[in-house]
Amino acid sequence: MTQLQINEVAPRDGFQIEATFVPTADKIRLIDALSATGLARIEATSFVSPKAIPNLRDAAEVVSGIQRRDDVGITVLVPNVKGLERALECRVDEVNLVMSASDSHGQANLRMTPEQSLEQFAAIVKGLRGDSRGSNVFVNASLSTSFGCPFEGEVAEARVLELVERQLALGVQGVTLCDTTGMANPAQVARLCEAAQARFPDVPFTLHFHNTRGMGLANALAAWQAGIVRFDASLGGLGGCPYAPGATGNVCTEDLVHMFEQMGVSTGVDLDALLAASAMLPGLVGHDTPGQVVKAGKSDRRYSMPAR
Ligand code: COA
Ligand code: ZN
DSSP states (O other): OOOOEEEEOIIIIIGGGOSSOOOHHHHHHHHHHHHTTTOSEEEEEEOSOTTTOGGGTTHHHHHHHSOOOTTSEEEEEEOSHHHHHHHHTTTOSEEEEEEESSHHHHHHHHSOOHHHHHHHHHHHHHHHHTSGGGTTOEEEEEEETTTOBTTTBOOOHHHHHHHHHHHHHTTOOEEEEEETTSOOOHHHHHHHHHHHHHHSTTSOEEEEEBOTTSOHHHHHHHHHHTTOOEEEEBGGGOOOOTTSTTOOOBOBHHHHHHHHHHTTOOOOOOHHHHHHHHTTHHHHHSSOOSOSHHHHOOTTOOOOOOOO
């Protein structure tokens, strides 16, 4: 059975929406702890406008400050050419370009329509491949609102697939289908995952779920049953898009790892080390997290019988 590849997004999707700025040294300490858990990739930060996302204004310091390991890919979110230039300074392994499948979320989040984002993508890939520091950098694209838009509602599967095709034609190498505000349900997830893999069999697809309506793990399971092995997930279940009303946390990494490992599906992740990292979060963000296994313990935890 293929081992899953988990991309940890708490340092990006998680910290971007927190009410307070997580100090740079704490971000670095957390990413270093996460790097030692067996995660395949870590989305360390975003090279976006510091006015749009002030919490990630220390992106360059974070990427330059973390310990790098050969077995952990460091990816960063990049929305435009300016973001690429900043990312290239820091020797990243992967850039995660971002655009929306729907016009209104694109405008709200990035001040770009999908068409304008695709123009940026073309310029980013050109800039990357034309730079000696970028020749080996993997280009992933995240497609927000792939399962529905909080402003427009349904996003047609045909539109999602057409946008994927146009991304690939520009030189994108991997695609993340994002359920930005937790609108997806497992049946819909299975349909889109099957259709995407049938049409683009050689493309590594990652699935990115938010647990906004409690369907995150069910959606991840449906995606896995449809053949997906790459998942974004966020430690403690932190996360959310600041430009999508009602957005809440991602599917929780340790809960996802726990579920798959209990099923006998290898994730390559040391769950105890991950839980120890998750236990750091309340001290960093100043509040409890939605993660469940970190509170309940793994399902092999045994309790003493209550005294009678
Ligand atoms: N990094 C740093 N600064 C950037 C930048 C980047 N990638 N892109 C633009 N800027 C700066 C410009 O230099 C300019 O600065 P100035 O006002 O001091 O001159 C300012 O931002 C506006 O630039 P402009 O090109 O007009 O961008 P915009 O205002 O249209 O914003 C984005 C477009 C994409 C940069 C902005 O919407 C953004 O960063 N969004 C991030 C959304 C996000 O991360 N959402 C959550 C994750 S999906
Ligand atoms: Zn997200």
